[in-house]
Amino acid sequence: MRRKGHWIWMLGAVGFSIAAVLLCVRSARAGDETLETRSRARYVHRISLYDENGDVIRLTDDSGKPMDPDFEPIPPFSTRNTCGKCHDMGQVHAGWHFNAMADPEHGRNRPGEPWFLVDAATGTQLPLSWRSWPGTWKPADVGITPWEFVQKFGRHMPGGGPGENHPSSTADRMARWSVTGNLEVDCLSCHAADNRHDQNERARQIERQNFRWIPSAASGVAVVRGEARNAADDYDPTMPSNPDRPGPVTIYDPGRFDANERVFLDITRTPSAGRCSFCHTTRPAEDAAPARWATDTDVHLAAGMSCADCHRNGIDHNIVRGYEGEAADRGQPALATFTCQGCHMGVEGADGLARLGGRLGAPVPKHAGLPPVHFEKLSCTACHAGPWPEKTAHRIQTAMAHGLGVASKEHLNEALPYIVSPVYRTLQNGKLAPHKMVWPAFWGRLTQGKVTPLEPESVQKAAAEVFRTMAKEKYASLNEESISKILTALAPKKGADGEPVYISGGQLYRREENGRVVGANHKLAQPYAWSIGHNVRPATQSLGARGCTDCHAADSAFSHGTLEVASPAHFGESPKEPNNPLMAESSTEELFESSFLLRPAFKVVGIVAAFTVALVLAVCLFSGLTGRLKRMGEKT
Amino acid sequence: MYRTVVIAGLVVAVIAGVLQMVSARRAKSAQRRALLWERVVFVVLLLSVIGLACTAWWAVVVKDRAMSGLPLLIHTAVGGLFAVALAIGIVPCAARCRFSGTASGWDKLFFWALGGGGLVALVTILLSMFPWFGTEGMKCLMEVHRYSALVVVMAAVGKVLALVGHLRAGK
Numbered sequence: 001m002r003r004k005g006h007w008i009w010m011l012g013a014v015g016f017s018i019a020a021v022l023l024c025v026r027s028a029r030a031g032d033e034t035l036e037t038r039s040r041a042r043y044v045h046r047i048s049l050y051d052e053n054g055d056v057i058r059l060t061d062d063s064g065k066p067m068d069p070d071f072e073p074i075p076p077f078s079t080r081n082t083c084g085k086c087h088d089m090g091q092v093h094a095g096w097h098f099n100a101m102a103d104p105e106h107g108r109n110r111p112g113e114p115w116f117l118v119d120a121a122t123g124t125q126l127p128l129s130w131r132s133w134p135g136t137w138k139p140a141d142v143g144i145t146p147w148e149f150v151q152k153f154g155r156h157m158p159g160g161g162p163g164e165n166h167p168s169s170t171a172d173r174m175a176r177w178s179v180t181g182n183l184e185v186d187c188l189s190c191h192a193a194d195n196r197h198d199q200n201e202r203a204r205q206i207e208r209q210n211f212r213w214i215p216s217a218a219s220g221v222a223v224v225r226g227e228a229r230n231a232a233d234d235y236d237p238t239m240p241s242n243p244d245r246p247g248p249v250t251i252y253d254p255g256r257f258d259a260n261e262r263v264f265l266d267i268t269r270t271p272s273a274g275r276c277s278f279c280h281t282t283r284p285a286e287d288a289a290p291a292r293w294a295t296d297t298d299v300h301l302a303a304g305m306s307c308a309d310c311h312r313n314g315i316d317h318n319i320v321r322g323y324e325g326e327a328a329d330r331g332q333p334a335l336a337t338f339t340c341q342g343c344h345m346g347v348e349g350a351d352g353l354a355r356l357g358g359r360l361g362a363p364v365p366k367h368a369g370l371p372p373v374h375f376e377k378l379s380c381t382a383c384h385a386g387p388w389p390e391k392t393a394h395r396i397q398t399a400m401a402h403g404l405g406v407a408s409k410e411h412l413n414e415a416l417p418y419i420v421s422p423v424y425r426t427l428q429n430g431k432l433a434p435h436k437m438v439w440p441a442f443w444g445r446l447t448q449g450k451v452t453p454l455e456p457e458s459v460q461k462a463a464a465e466v467f468r469t470m471a472k473e474k475y476a477s478l479n480e481e482s483i484s485k486i487l488t489a490l491a492p493k494k495g496a497d498g499e500p501v502y503i504s505g506g507q508l509y510r511r512e513e514n515g516r517v518v519g520a521n522h523k524l525a526q527p528y529a530w531s532i533g534h535n536v537r538p539a540t541q542s543l544g545a546r547g548c549t550d551c552h553a554a555d556s557a558f559s560h561g562t563l564e565v566a567s568p569a570h571f572g573e574s575p576k577e578p579n580n581p582l583m584a585e586s587s588t589e590e591l592f593e594s595s596f597l598l599r600p601a602f603k604v605v606g607i608v609a610a611f612t613v614a615l616v617l618a619v620c621l622f623s624g625l626t627g628r629l630k631r632m633g634e635k636t
Numbered sequence: 637m638y639r640t641v642v643i644a645g646l647v648v649a650v651i652a653g654v655l656q657m658v659s660a661r662r663a664k665s666a667q668r669r670a671l672l673w674e675r676v677v678f679v680v681l682l683l684s685v686i687g688l689a690c691t692a693w694w695a696v697v698v699k700d701r702a703m704s705g706l707p708l709l710i711h712t713a714v715g716g717l718f719a720v721a722l723a724i725g726i727v728p729c730a731a732r733c734r735f736s737g738t739a740s741g742w743d744k745l746f747f748w749a750l751g752g753g754g755l756v757a758l759v760t761i762l763l764s765m766f767p768w769f770g771t772e773g774m775k776c777l778m779e780v781h782r783y784s785a786l787v788v789v790m791a792a793v794g795k796v797l798a799l800v801g802h803l804r805a806g807k
Contacts, residue, residue: 345771369767372775373702588706595709602716603765609719610758616730617751624735 035086045265046258049077049221050085052181052212058261059252069249075237076216076224076250079159083187088315095317098160098185100130101146108132109329109428110321111530113436115153116401116417117142119456121467122486123478123504123568125417126442126453127528130161135440135528142442142453147175150183150211155203156279156400160185163211179235179247180228181212187267188219190275194266196220199278203406210248212237221263222252276307281399282421282436282532284387285413289394298535309360310338322533324379325429340380370544379433383543385536386422386434389557393420393579395566396436417441418566424558424580425529432582435529439505441568443490445498451508451524452498454490463489478504478569480517487511505567505575519571551583552593559583559593639697642786649790653797656742657804670728677725684718685792687711688785696782715761722754746795753787756780 037043049057057077060066067074080089092098099106114127114136128144129136139149139162146162157163163183166175183206188197202218205211208227216222228235231247241247256263284290296302300310313319320326320338327336336347337354344365346357358364387394396419403409422434443459444451460467466485470477483502488511490500502509506527507519543550543558551558561579578584670678691711695703703711726747732739733747760781764774 366770367774368770369764370771370774371764372771372778373704375771376702377704586705588709591709592705595712599765602712603762605716606719606758606762609723610755610762612723613726613751613755613758616726617748617755620730620734620737624737627736 042268045267046262047082047085047265048262050081051075052078052081054081056261057252059254059257060261066254069251070240073238073240074250074252076213076222076248078184078212079187079215080184087187089185091316092185092187093160093164095313096319096321097158097317101161101165104130104132106131107321109325110323111135111528112321113398113400113530114528115149116438117144117152117442117456118401118416119460120416120568121470122443122456122459123416123502124442124456124459125438125568126440127438133528133530135526137453143455145172145175147172147177151206151209153400154183154206154211155403155406157183158186158189158279159183159214176209176228176233179231179233180209181237183211183214186215186218188215188265190271191267191269192219192265192275193268193272194219199275200405200407203403204408207408208248213248213250216250216252219265220253221256221265222250225249225251270306270308273301273306276311277399278405279399280307281404283397283404285395285397285402285415285419287413296535296537299538300536305360310343312338323531324427324431340384365539377430377432379427379431379531381434381531381533381536382424382432384539385534386532388537388541389422389424389434389543389561389579391557391561392576393423393561393563395419396421398436416568418568420563420566421532422579423529423563424582425531426582427531432580433531435531437527437529437563439527439565439567440525441502441504443486443500443502445490445492446501446508446510447498451501451503451522454500459486459490465489480571483509483569484511484515484517487517488515502569504569505565505571509569549593549596552589552596554590554593556593559589638782639700641783642693642697645786645790646793649793650797652742652745652790653794653801656740656794656798657801659740659742659801674725674728677721680717681721681725682792682796684714684721685789687714688718689789692782692785718754719758722751722758726751726754742794742798746791746798749787749791750795753784753791756784757788760784 051057052075055075057074058067059074083089094103096107108131111133112129112131114129114133117124117126117128117137126142127136128139128142130138139145144152146166149162150157150166154163160183164185166172166177166182168175168177186202189199189202197219199218201220202214205214205217205224209229210217210224210227213222213224213228217224226241226246226248228248230245232242232245235242235245235247237247241249258264283292301307310322311319318330320335322338322340324339324341326339327333333350334354336342336350337357337359341347342354342357343359343362344357347354349355395413397404397411397413397415398419399405401417401419402411402415404411417438419436419438421436423437424432425435425437427433443454443456445454463486466482466489470482487500487502487509492498492500499510502517503522503525505519506521506525508522508525509517509519511517539545550556554560557579559580560583562576563579565575565577567574583589688711691707691714692703695701695707729739729747731737733744735744737744739747760777763769764777764781769777
């Protein structure tokens with residue numbers, strides 16, 4: 001009896017525990033939910049600002065008197081705590097712009113634009129990415145820590161990733177996260193609808209290592225004076241600064257605060273194209289390139305759309321990239337409607353609206369006279385996107401690679417990395433598409449067929465004498481002689497192993513015993529290419545608009561254009577490659593092109609033959625019918 | 637789908653041809669002997685049909701993809717030959733194979749299948765060379781082209797088997 005009672009108590013306790021756990025999970029989930037008004041109307045963000053400790057930013061004390069920053073510094077506001085009051089920042093952090101470090105496999109099937117480790121003196125242009133994109137290097141491979149990464153590339157990062165997900169200052173001795181603060185996800189960087197929000201100011205604050213002050217300074221809510229890079233190691237933003245090594249000071253604009261110490265932040269759910277353009281701008285990098293006023297924007301933008309109309313996302317910020325196959329990659333069939341084809345022509349095999357296409361009024365293309373085989377061989381972008389192909393692909397610069405948009409950077413056409421576009425290469429699905437392409441260039445050590453890149457700084461240090469005596473040209477001053485000298489300077493000392501090599505322009509260069517530098521093909525020297533989707537040209541300016549010979553002709557730039565192998569090192573004249581190997585190296589393409597000369601004659605012969613056959617069959621049919629009618633008449 | 641129809645169509649053509657072979661053996665033919673140029677045209681027509689079928693079906697039936705590259709070039713060139721051979725070859729048979737003509741029922745069937753199928757195949761491919769049809773129209777033209785071409789091949793197979801029957805009966 002006593003034993004039975006014991007079991008009842010035990011069961012009761014277990015049941016209670018399970019119920020308690022379930023309740024906790026449920027309440028935790030409820031707490032994670034995003035606060036929303038559920039209205040299409042924009043929520044007016046007249047809100048309190050919170051600092052990184054979660055305290056409200058106040059400009060006055062309890063008695064209503066203005067605070068004295070000399071005695072009690074007012075901290076900068078934190079987007080994590082301010083925006084996080086209502087929005088689930090945990091989900092936001094897993095989004096496309098922030099998850100490269102935490103989820104490197106995300107987006108693996110569609111290589112995108114990498115970051116570039118660039119050093120003009122050593123002729124280094126190395127594609128870097130936290131993502132597992134074949135052809136890119138992980139920052140750690142070249143000794144770049146999250147701390148260094150943020151300083152190099154934070155100018156065009158909306159925060160998060162290595163700016164927050166980093167080892168502590170003790171693990172990385174160069175890092176000073178406790179002084180600079182984290183580079184938080186800066187929601188305003190994209191969602192600010194206020195023209196006073198200054199992304200260039202973000203870049204300036206990155207240079208000063210004022211990471212935690214960025215949202216305050218860039219939004220214009222405050223002016224930030226001082227630089228964290230000059231502050232003492234024991235700097236505490238909540239305490240008055242050390243007069244000898246002062247840290248940053250936040251001076252809020254009192255006019256932005258209302259009587260309740262709330263600030264109006266002009267926020268939009270759908271960022272304008274101008275916001276995206278800060279990081280996603282491309283410009284031609286050649287003196288002969290047409291001026292900006294002479295070129296057109298993307299047809300979608302010209303029609304009044306914004307990038308986010310297609311590249312959408314929910315609170316998880318997993319932005320639709322819009323490529324064919326994304327729906328399968330992410331296991332979300334609805335994404336297929338956001339590809340060019342899905343939007344303009346509908347999704348084959350889908351039900352309902354998805355089958356119809358025409359989202360946001362997208363016109364259904366006629367493609368009159370275009371044989372359907374083209375849809376199997378080409379991506380939509382091959383004919384419709386990027387610059388019109390010319391005899392030689394051009395050098396271009398991008399915001400992420402060349403720091404466009406940042407006022408403190410030089411924007412010379414010669415600046416590394418050398419990126420060429422449009423380059424026609426096949427995608428993973430086998431379709432031809434325009435790409436941007438770069439040949440990696442870096443110094444490394446070759447051990448058992450594997451190359452380990454060397455940091456540019458260590459190359460400069462080891463071959464300091466060579467660099468001093470090299471020509472004073474700022475860019476592309478490497479030649480066979482200087483490369484030979486640098487390779488000699490990098491020759492392994494006792495204890496070090498690996499033959500020094502230089503990779504550039506698709507070749508791996510080694511120094512022979514006689515001092516000559518010889519190049520050979522190597523897997524790691526292969527170019528890295530990432531496909532481009534924009535600018536989309538109008539239909540009248542798409543390839544094929546003038547007929548088949550836009551592509552299938554001996555003088556077609558699309559099929560027979562060339563490509564300069566752009567390299568920081570000069571070995572005589574730069575080698576050239578076919579821009580579109582699929583077409584240029586096809587054994588039948590020339591024959592096919594010449595067949596277009598005979599096509600008019602072929603049509604005439606075909607029409608005459610068809611007419612003859614039709615006439616004969618018509619006569620037979622007619623005579624047969626008349627004969628039968630005649631017989632019927634005779635019978636009656 | 638098309639692959640299955642092709643196989644079924646060829647089986648039907650062979651059966652029809654064999655039946656015609658058998659009937660040709662029993663019934664003594666009252667046909668006139670074809671002239672030399674008619675025979676040459678027929679051989680050209682037959683070879684072109686074989687060439688067209690091989691190039692097209694290698695891609696579409698065997699490889700399950702659209703025709704392109706060298707097979708497409710050969711297909712196009714042979715297609716021109718087929719058009720000319722069909723236009724010339726159909727004339728001498730027309731009188732005999734019209735509904736009230738003297739040819740056998742099988743011969744009439746092969747004539748109309750070859751002529752009708754060939755005409756449709758020719759017209760569909762000619763229409764697709766002009767910028768008149770959009771994507772759906774082009775796909776439709778290609779489908780019609782494929783099936784009408786299958787009818788041509790079926791007629792050619794049947795006709796060849798029938799001729800073999802006639803020749804053996806003649807011996």
